[in-house]
Amino acid sequence: MKNQLTAATLAAILMAGAGLLARAEVPEPDNILYGTILLDGVPVTATNTNVVVEARFQMDGPALDTYRMGSDAKLGNVFYALRPDMETAPQAGTNTVVKGDTLFIVLSDQTGQRDVKTHSVSDRGVVARIDFGASFDTEDLNANGIPDAWEATYLAGLGDGGDGDRTPEGDFDLDGVSNLGEYLGGTDPKDEEDYFAVAIESNVNPVVRFTALPASGLGYEGKQRFYALESSSNLVGHFWTNVAAYERIAGSGQIVAYPMPGTNLLENYRGRVWLE
Structure with a gap:
């Protein structure tokens, strides 16, 4: 349910549906610049529509490309992205970028200019992350x-x-x-209806089921989600034990099913989830 925004997925999002420019030749692949913004120690999100990021040739020059926070839902809640046009050689009277150019990445809000970063264009089709403040x-x-x-x-x-x-x-x-x-x-x-829980399907052959989700999206980079199924016949003593072979299940979006032993249908079950 949560998609992690990586350089590869960002490039795919921005390239999808982007028609070729009206030129006789095939245009060069553009550079994509993206990142997060931290202002005064507070993360900037899509609700901060007064925050604007621009790519410029000169710090006080016209914008080559502009992104206003919240203007593209595909980028999620905390990312900005710029996509200045690329060419193999300078084009007179245009704002296209060529290899070797240095760009100013200017951050502004309603109070004026807040921060400036520089980016050297090392090649065509490069996806680079440029964060304002700590990532x-x-x-x-x-x-x-x-x-x-x-x-x-x-x-x-x-x-x-x-x-x-x-x-x-x-x-x-x-x-x-x-x-x-x-x-x-x-x-x-x-969402009050979205939470982790185990369910017991009471039929001829009772089964304990739960969904094991992968760790993906903002806040989960480099992490993996694991699950364990535990059982107890004594809720008063709060004594729970791992169900054999169900004590460390890596989540990948699968449905986990455990057939309850017919010898003890009064056993209680719960799930446990953690990140590593």
């Missing part, structure tokens, strides 16, 4: 156990203790699962 799609700058980009995307802000709904222990959608539990489980903390 936060996997960072946890407020040290609350949940990556900031996930919080900014799914909780519309960072849980800092001032808003209980948005803290790791809070339950934004009131579905009984904490926001941290939603992050670990790969579910939507804004």
